[in-house]
Amino acid sequence: MEDVETRELRYFVAVAEELHFGRAADRLGIAQPPLSRAIRRLEHRLGVELLERTSHGSRLTPAGEVLLAEGRTALDAVAAAARRAQRAGPKACLVLAMKPGGDAGLLPAILAAYEQSPDALPVEFAFSIGDRGAMLRDGRADVGLLHHPQNDLSGLATEELVVERRVVALAESHPLAACDELRMADLSAEEIPRFPEAARPGTGPLVGDVGELMQLVALGRAVALVSESAALRPHRGVVYRPVLDATPATLVVAWAESSRSREVAAFVTAARRAASEEASGTS
Template sequence: MDDVETRELRYFVAVAEELHFGRAADRLGIAQPPLSRAIRRLEHRLGVPLLARTSRSVRLTPAGETLLHEGRAALNGVAAAVRRTRRAGRDTPALVLALKAGGDSGLLRAILRGYAERPGSVPVELVFSVHERAAMVRDGRADLALLHHPQNDLTGLDSAPLHTEPRMLALAEDHPLAARESITLADLDGLPMPRWPEAADPGPGPMVTEVGELLHLVVLGRAVSLVTESAARRPYAGVAYRPVVDAAPATLVVAWPEGSRSRRIAGFVEAARAVTSALSPG
């Protein structure tokens, strides 16, 4: 069987995500007839139908669902390989670390200093993102990311724990629960909890992509949110913080591509673990 080309995978993923040949063709910047022919050639070569077509709809077959999942991973892998190869070949090598502003539990300064003191260290470029940190590592835009477990989806990544802390509830100062000294998860039933794009369990509440957006919704009474204890130490006008006694803690982790053999990445992870271990109480 001939190899499947990345171009064909891109075509198929676009159709599978849009479930409409016209929209997929517009997205790809090509005409619809050659796109349809390319998908039929792909089905013929694979020997299985990928799409069930009628005059009014397009849906994925079980084989199509499998190729969508695997095809996305393959395209991400190709993109990641290209980006990492180019970065490795630069005249001045560097590591790219993705993080959320304020999402380092106050540890990043010490981690960067500890890493810089190691033989063979390279400059660390910081890229700030709330909702794409894990994706940036998966597709090669970043070498590492600071994330939280179990709150973030770590699929396709390896990780090491750095620091664990309790979680607090952020809520409006005039919210009825703000009168309490502490809160339980049962008290949050029915309250609007926000959804983060990279959350392992997104939940039903309003979608948010920035911390400022979230806190504004909290002040307006449109949302309440579980945040780390270190985040709660940064005041925001109109927001109160209360401990949630039975909430699972948040563990700050450093994450990197699954199965990576990069010595630079390993050096940064070792430095981060050594620094945070030394700073831990006891």
């Protein structure tokens, strides 16, 4: 059997997601007849039917469902490889994905340890509150600081750095701000913001950055469960209270499972060293 080309996969994924050849052709910027012929050729070469054509559109066959899932993964891997190759060029750098302030205070020590490695590269930052895992999976970033179980870590390799208790951020005027400590049951009626890649979605407004999150909290429109180290960063109108039975947040250093980069390995080693020294009080 001949190899499947990237272009063919891209065409098929578009049709499979749209389930309509006309809409898929518009999305791809090509005419519908050559798109239909390309899918027919792909089916002929694979020896399976991928789509059932109907008068109202199309639907995937079992073989089509498999190729859609695997095709998406393959296209993502190709895009990630291209991005990583570009960053390995003359102006090579290591891109670190992290939430602003989401380092439990370890970042200065991590960077200092990393700079001592012969494999170190200049570090560039990609700040995000809800897209860090996706950045690592699709090659926009090389290494990241994420939290377990709060973030989706699928497709990533990780090393635990530090476990933090959770606190809740509240408006100063919120009735619960009068309490010294809280339990999750106390927050059952509260609006908990949703984050784009959270492993456990909230019920409140979708937020994209820390400034937006804290503005909603200060206005009394939401409360937010955050890591204990967040309480060290004051925000006007916001107070923090411990939540005794909240699931802890484990800060992890994460990278793509397929990565074989010496620079990434050096950063992971530096992160482990910084966390170990912090835990032993020798930093």
